Amino acid sequence: TVLPETVNISEDFGTGSQAKSHPLWPNIDKVCTEQLRYAREGVGEGGNGWQIFADEGEMKMYKREEEVNGMVMDPLKACHVVKGVTAREMCHYFFMPEYRNDWETTLEECTILEKISSDAFVFLQTHKRVWPASQRDALFWSHMRKITDGLEEGTHDSWVVCNNSTEREEYPPNSGKCIRIFLTVILVCQTVIEKKPDNSPITRDDLTCKITYCSVVNPGGWAPASALRAIYKREYPKFLKRYTGYVIDQCKDKPIMF
Numbered sequence: 001t002v003l004p005e006t007v008n009i010s011e012d013f014g015t016g017s018q019a020k021s022h023p024l025w026p027n028i029d030k031v032c033t034e035q036l037r038y039a040r041e042g043v044g045e046g047g048n049g050w051q052i053f054a055d056e057g058e059m060k061m062y063k064r065e066e067e068v069n070g071m072v073m074d075p076l077k078a079c080h081v082v083k084g085v086t087a088r089e090m091c092h093y094f095f096m097p098e099y100r101n102d103w104e105t106t107l108e109e110c111t112i113l114e115k116i117s118s119d120a121f122v123f124l125q126t127h128k129r130v131w132p133a134s135q136r137d138a139l140f141w142s143h144m145r146k147i148t149d150g151l152e153e154g155t156h157d158s159w160v161v162c163n164n165s166t167e168r169e170e171y172p173p174n175s176g177k178c179i180r181i182f183l184t185v186i187l188v189c190q191t192v193i194e195k196k197p198d199n200s201p202i203t204r205d206d207l208t209c210k211i212t213y214c215s216v217v218n219p220g221g222w223a224p225a226s227a228l229r230a231i232y233k234r235e236y237p238k239f240l241k242r243y244t245g246y247v248i249d250q251c252k253d254k255p256i257m258f
């Protein structure tokens, strides 16, 4: 396969190389590895508690109903397949803060508290209030990396973004008007390239991006289970459709980024 002209942001992007001396690095590395393993596990045929709750074309969303002290903490696993973009592009727009406001509809404000490296940031986000509940905020590290181990057959490349709650003394939870939510999220993307019989350069028509998105959000304070599940059911499909559509749109007239 002949690859067309590609864009390279920085040679060591996604290797975590500059972040390795940071105190958060052991946690970032461990959570990313665990989350990737978890994302790669199938949802089974019903037997292991995953129930499908959204099924729209290639997009399928599953949840497991779990409550901790009466608080809904349903893990979510979503799979999607989109054409015309690479795994790196899909992860790039999810990771880079300058695009977040374009696709993240629940966001009120996003502050970068620390740039650990080019591929690892710490964010403080406030989200829109859902009446009559209190407003929520989230403080988390976010890391984007290229995956080279254990690729599925037929995969050209794989990238992930992992987001996980962390703490900052200067921003203690529940100290202002917001209740802190705690989240663990991974977006796993794989590029599949259609083989060209004539070895001609590949175009966007030859690209498929396979996506797995997993999330667990602890709402931080009690909220009625039925209301929370109704929010999840509406917001997650809305997010994944909007986000993937946004990336396709951003990429369509740009050189392919591997």
Ligand code: 16C
Residues within 6 Å of the ligand: 100, 104, 106, 125, 127, 128, 129, 130, 133, 134, 136, 138, 163, 181, 183, 185, 217, 218, 219, 223, 231, 232, 235, 236, 239
């Ligand atoms: O992964 C996603 N986004 C990343 C970048 O922002 C990051 C952030 C995740 C935070 C997700 C929690 C947002 C809670 C917002 C509060 C409810 C908003 C509803 C607004 C309706 C106008 O990883 C994509 C995230 C997609 C989020 C889907 C919605 C999840 C609802 C969670 C409800 C939590 C408790 C709400 C208490 C009332």
